[in-house]
Amino acid sequence: xxxxxxxxxxxxxxxxxxxxxxxxxxxxxxxxxxxxxxxxxxxxxxxxxxxxxxxxxxxxxxxxxxxxxxxxxxxxxxxxxxxxxxxxxxxxxxxxxxxxxxxxxxxxxxxxxxxxxxxxxxxxxxxxxxxxxxxxxxxxxxxxxxxxxxxxxxxxxxxxxxxxxxxxxxxxxxxxxxxxxxxxxxxxxxxxxxxxxxxxxxxxxxxxxxxxxxxxxxxxxxxxxxxxxxxxxxxxxxxxxxxxxxxxxxxxxxxxxxxxxxxxxxxxxxxxxxxxxxxxxxxxxxxxxxxxxxxxxxxxxxxxxxxxxxxxxxxxxxxxxxxxxxxxxxxxxxxxxxxxxxxxxxxxxxxxxxxxxxxxxxxxxxxxxxxxxxxxxxxxxxxxxxxxxxxxxxxxxxxxxxxxxxxxxxxxxxxxxxx
Ligand SMILES: *Cc1c(COP(=O)(O)O)cnc(C)c1O
Numbered sequence: 001x002x003x004x005x006x007x008x009x010x011x012x013x014x015x016x017x018x019x020x021x022x023x024x025x026x027x028x029x030x031x032x033x034x035x036x037x038x039x040x041x042x043x044x045x046x047x048x049x050x051x052x053x054x055x056x057x058x059x060x061x062x063x064x065x066x067x068x069x070x071x072x073x074x075x076x077x078x079x080x081x082x083x084x085x086x087x088x089x090x091x092x093x094x095x096x097x098x099x100x101x102x103x104x105x106x107x108x109x110x111x112x113x114x115x116x117x118x119x120x121x122x123x124x125x126x127x128x129x130x131x132x133x134x135x136x137x138x139x140x141x142x143x144x145x146x147x148x149x150x151x152x153x154x155x156x157x158x159x160x161x162x163x164x165x166x167x168x169x170x171x172x173x174x175x176x177x178x179x180x181x182x183x184x185x186x187x188x189x190x191x192x193x194x195x196x197x198x199x200x201x202x203x204x205x206x207x208x209x210x211x212x213x214x215x216x217x218x219x220x221x222x223x224x225x226x227x228x229x230x231x232x233x234x235x236x237x238x239x240x241x242x243x244x245x246x247x248x249x250x251x252x253x254x255x256x257x258x259x260x261x262x263x264x265x266x267x268x269x270x271x272x273x274x275x276x277x278x279x280x281x282x283x284x285x286x287x288x289x290x291x292x293x294x295x296x297x298x299x300x301x302x303x304x305x306x307x308x309x310x311x312x313x314x315x316x317x318x319x320x321x322x323x324x325x326x327x328x329x330x331x332x333x334x335x336x337x338x339x340x341x342x343x344x345x346x347x348x349x350x351x352x353x354x355x356x357x358x359x360x361x362x363x364x365x366x367x368x369x370x371x372x373x374x375x376x377x378x379x380x381x382x383x384x385x386x387x388x389x390x391x392x393x394x395x396x397x398x399x400x401x402x403x404x405x406x407x408x409x410x411x412x413x414x415x416x417x418x419x
Contacts, residue, residue: 001036002033002036002039002284003033003035003036003391004031004033004036004286004367006329009328009329010327010328011325011326011327011328011365013031013389013391013396014034014035014391014392014394015394016394016395016396018031018286018288018363018365019327019328019363021288021389021391021396022288022290022327022363025387025389025398025402026387027288027290028287028288028289028290028305028306028307028308028386029287029288029386029389029402030286030287030288030370030373030374030386030387030388030389030400031286031287031288031365031389031391031396032067032068032281032284032285032388032389032390032391032399033284033285033391034390035392036283036284036370037068037071037280037281037370038071038075040281040283040284041071041075041077041280042075043254043255044056044254044274044276044280046255046258047253047254047255047256047257047258047259048254048258048261048262048272048274049258050258050259050262051258051261051262051265051272053272054272054273054274055078055121055271055273055274056076056077056078056273056274056276057078057079057080057099057273057274057275058072058077058080058275058276058277058281059239059277059278060080060081060082060086060089060090061081061082061277061375062277062278062280062281062282062371062372062375063281063285063373063374063375064089064375065374065375065388065390065399065400066089066092066093067093067388067390067397067399068281068370068390068399069089069090069093069094069095070093070094073093073094073095077095077099077280078090078095078096078099078100078101078121079093079095079099079100079101080100080101080103080275080277081100081101081104082102082103082104083104084108084110084111087102087111087114087115087118087120088114091118097118097119097120097121098120098121099121100115100118100120100121100122101120101123101124101273101275102115102120102122102123102124103126103150103198103275104126105126105127105172106126107123107126107130107134109133109137112130112134112137112145115145116134116137116138116141116143116145121146122146122234122236123145123146123148124147124148124149124150124198124236125147125148125150125186126150126172126173128174128182128185131147131182131186131192131194132186132189134147134192135186135190135191135192136191137191138192139189139190139191140191143191144190144191144192144193145191145192145193146193146195147192147193147194148194148196148197148198148234148235149173149174149179149182149183149186149194149196150172150173150174150197150198150200151173151176151179151197151199151218152166152167152168152173152175152176152199153166153199153213153214153217153218154175155167155201155210155214156210157201157205157211157240158205158207158209158210159203159204159205159240159242160204160318160319162317162318163202163203163204163318164201164202165200165201165203166199166200166201166202166214173198173199176217176221179197179221180221180224180225180228183197183225183228184228184230194230195231195232195233195234196232196233196235197218197221197225197232197235197236198235198237198238198273199214199218199236199237199238200236200239200240200275201238201240203239203240203278204240204242204278205240205241205251205252206242206249206251206252207251207252208252208256208257208260211257211260212264215237215260215261215264215265216264218237219264219265219268222235222268222270232270233270233271234270234271234273235268235270235271235272235273236272236273236274236275237265237272237273237275238275239274239275239276239277239278239279241257241278242278242279243278243279243282243283243368244283244368245282245320245321245322245323245367245368246321246323247323254279277372278371281370281371282368282369282370282371283367283368283370284370285368285369285370285374286365286366286367286368286369286370287312287365287366287369287373287374288327288363288364288365289306289363289364289365289366290305290306290362290363290364291303291304291305291306291358291359291360291361291362291363291364292304292306292341292360293360294336294358294360297337299337300334300335300336300352301334301335301336301337302336302337303336303337303338303339303358304339304340304341305338305339305340305364306341307340307349307366307386308341308342308347308381308383309340309342309344309346309347309380310340310342310377310378310379310380310381310383310386311340311374311377311383312349312366312373312377313372313377314372314376315346315348315349316348322349322366322367322368323366323367323368324349324350324353324356324366324367325355325364325365325367326355326356326357326358326363326364327365328362328363329357330356330357332356332357333355333356334354334355334356334357334358335352335353335354335355336350336352336353336355337350337351337352337353338350338355338364341381342381342383343381349366374386374388374400379403379405379408382405382408383405384403384404384405385402385403385408386402387400387401387402388400
């Protein structure tokens with residue numbers, strides 16, 4: 001359920017007509033709905049109502065916009081961050097340090113130090129070497145860093161290879177077979193309060209089976225670690241729940257997920273931690289674009305829009321599907337390849353797909369753009385950095401400005417010796 005619906009033939013974001021935002025802010029533009037974000041945050045929490053003690057940390061990388069993070073902070077969410085920059089953002093948005101979890105496979109000395117300086121709640125260690133370094137930095141200041149060990153459970157998430165993270169050949173975590181020995185060595189270090197294990201096997205999961213298999217393996221590991229005398233108080237189950245991108249997609253609901261978690265983790269007697277990203281933000285955002293012109297093609301017409309792969313990278317890098325709709329649909333359809341103006345053949349949003357009929361200057365939207373959308377945007381082809389808007393009922397605000405090429409150029413210099 002989201003709040004991007006037609007009213008009298010025009011697409012609205014909550015109570016604001018999309019054409020109003022397009023006219024006032026310009027296109028392309030990301031539009032987020034506060035009510036939708038809040039709804040998803042509540043529904044996810046509600047799904048876990050029978051699970052005992054939980055901690056919810058929004059995966060900041062899915063949508064790091066400060067206003068979006070503030071909405072989620074107000075819903076009681078902490079943050080799962082994967083860089084020092086994300087850590088600073090989560091704090092700037094009002095998340096409490098103790099609610100912040102630091103994941104990420106390449107945390108630097110500077111980032112680990114920052115996490116300790118800010119007093120974050122937990123470090124999810126990705127290797128023994130990282131654990132040793134964190135322990136060394138913490139011990140030098142007489143501190144103990146709260147940490148879990150991220151484990152690679154060797155489970156195929158059944159998702160796109162580029163967003164799969166839990167197979168043994170992936171770079172994330174330590175192998176579940178070697179985890180008990182690494183855990184034993186790290187747990188002896190003075191600078192660490194090693195208190196559990198973490199896992200995250202991938203994103204856009206369409207089916208609960210891989211997650212269930214993964215969590216069951218984590219349960220066995222917890223038992224094994226306890227058997228070896230370790231106190232396990234926290235298990236971080238990661239994120240990964242999928243969302244519908246196509247109208248016919250039917251991923252597991254947060255309620256289905258919660259029921260599975262409840263069943264598999266019964267008796268673990270730990271605080272269960274979750275790191276949802278896409279399931280909260282994905283359908284809370286759309287990207288609006290305007291048709292520049294239509295050009296005849298060999299197999300179908302090309303609809304050339306003013307959004308491009310630099311604004312929304314997912315189709316180019318993951319072959320992702322984003323549903324296209326006209327902002328003022330006529331009921332007619334067309335077979336079209338919707339493409340951006342960038343000089344790359346991968347700058348294509350729909351390939352010979354049946355879509356709402358649109359003409360030059362019409363507005364259209366790509367749905368499910370609230371996660372891994374604006375945050376991956378860049379300025380390739382010297383295009384502006386795409387702006388973001390947050391709608392709340394009958395008001396909206398620009399929550400990230402369009403950054404013009406001149407601003408970016410101003411940060412570049414031609415050295416004197418070239419002049
Ligand atoms: C990306 C990521 C998430 C969030 O994944 P979603 O599929 O967006 O829910 C959670 N935890 C970690 C460690 C991640 O890298």
